[in-house]
Amino acid sequence: DARVTQTPRHKVTEMGQEVTMRCQPILGHNTVFWYRQTMMQGLELLAYFRNRAPLDDSGMPKDRFSAEMPDATLATLKIQPSEPRDSAVYFCASGAIRSDEQFFGPGTRLTVL
Amino acid sequence: AQKVTQAQTEISVVEKEDVTLDCVYETRDTTYYLFWYKQPPSGELVFLIRRNSFDEQNEISGRYSWNFQKSTSSFNFTITASQVVDSAVYFCALSEIGDDKIIFGKGTRLHILP
Numbered sequence: 001d002a003r004v005t006q007t008p009r010h011k012v013t014e015m016g017q018e019v020t021m022r023c024q025p026i027l028g029h030n031t032v033f034w035y036r037q038t039m040m041q042g043l044e045l046l047a048y049f050r051n052r053a054p055l056d057d058s059g060m061p062k063d064r065f066s067a068e069m070p071d072a073t074l075a076t077l078k079i080q081p082s083e084p085r086d087s088a089v090y091f092c093a094s095g096a097i098r099s100d101e102q103f104f105g106p107g108t109r110l111t112v113l
Numbered sequence: 114a115q116k117v118t119q120a121q122t123e124i125s126v127v128e129k130e131d132v133t134l135d136c137v138y139e140t141r142d143t144t145y146y147l148f149w150y151k152q153p154p155s156g157e158l159v160f161l162i163r164r165n166s167f168d169e170q171n172e173i174s175g176r177y178s179w180n181f182q183k184s185t186s187s188f189n190f191t192i193t194a195s196q197v198v199d200s201a202v203y204f205c206a207l208s209e210i211g212d213d214k215i216i217f218g219k220g221t222r223l224h225i226l227p
Contacts, residue, residue, distance in 0.1 A: 031213045043204065043217040050213060091158065095213065102215060104150075104158035 002026045004105035006092050012111045018080040021108045024073055025094030032075045033102060034060075034067055035091040043091075049075065082112045115140045117207050117218035125224040126195055134190045134221045136205030147181065147188040148206040148215065158204070164188065165210065192223075200225045 005024045013019055025032050033048040047057035047067040057067060064083070069075045079086055089109050093102040116139040126132045138147065149161040162172060164181050172179045176193045192199050202222045208215040 033213075033215075042219040045214060045216075048213060056214065089156065093158075101148075101160065101163055103160070106157050109156075 002103075004092055004094050004103055006090075006105035006108050008108060009106060010109045010111075012113065013082055014113050015083055016081045017112075018078065019082045019086075019110060019112075021077045021090055021092075021110070023075040023077075023092030023094075023105055025075065025092070026103055027073070029094035029096050029103075031095045031102075032069060033093040033095075034075070034077050035093065037089045037091060037107070038087075046077070046090075079110075082110075084112045086110060087112050115142075115207055115209065115216045117205050117216055119203075119205055119218035119221050121221045122219070123222045123224070125226060127226050128197055129194050131191060131193050132195050132223065132225075134192075134203050134205075134223065136188045136190065136218060138186050138188065138205070138207045140207060140209060142209040144210040146208050146210060148204075148208070149179065149188075149190050150204040150206065150217075152202040152204065152220070154201070161190075161203075195225045197225050197227055199223060 004026055007022045031050050034046040036044050036046055044059055046060045048055055049069050052069040064079055066078045087110055089107045091107045092105040095102045118137045120135055145166045147164045151159045151161055162179055169181050178191045180189045202220045204220045205218045206215045
């Protein structure tokens, strides 16, 4: 049963610290998405990749957030320095090109104190 | 611009009642997909259905049914004989065919009371 995996599942950190979240997409999927979910804003698309190339990161605060795909089996989302307003659940999703269907990971719940 | 509106923020019904979750969308494209996702209290997002804009046939899957009406740009979701396990946040979403991005509505939180 292929699934998207995300680590860590929970992260508590202090303001100013660096946070790295990891995602392993489903094998064979060519698109990877990062979303942030908060009560106020709902689900927001932060960035997405196709064939490991970043296509759109307009939803991401560029000064502190960065997203990369070092290889086809790993996507990372980094926040440096973290701030309390970054507290949210961060979801990774993957999909096959042109399928328009996305499979979501379990999310990383981030709390920045 | 694409937009998905779920006007119902929160709904509560008693178990066994039928409930309909509304979804209205906006897009300038003539070819698009519509989706529903479920987010139970455990937090994961579960895919429920995808419909493309060419197919306005209603869909039924067990107690779930979806009513797609292009004339009113709506894609409503009905749960028949609701159960406590249906309690979750439900998201309606839209993507233009050929575009990888999915635009989500704000979600409707559904409480099924025993």
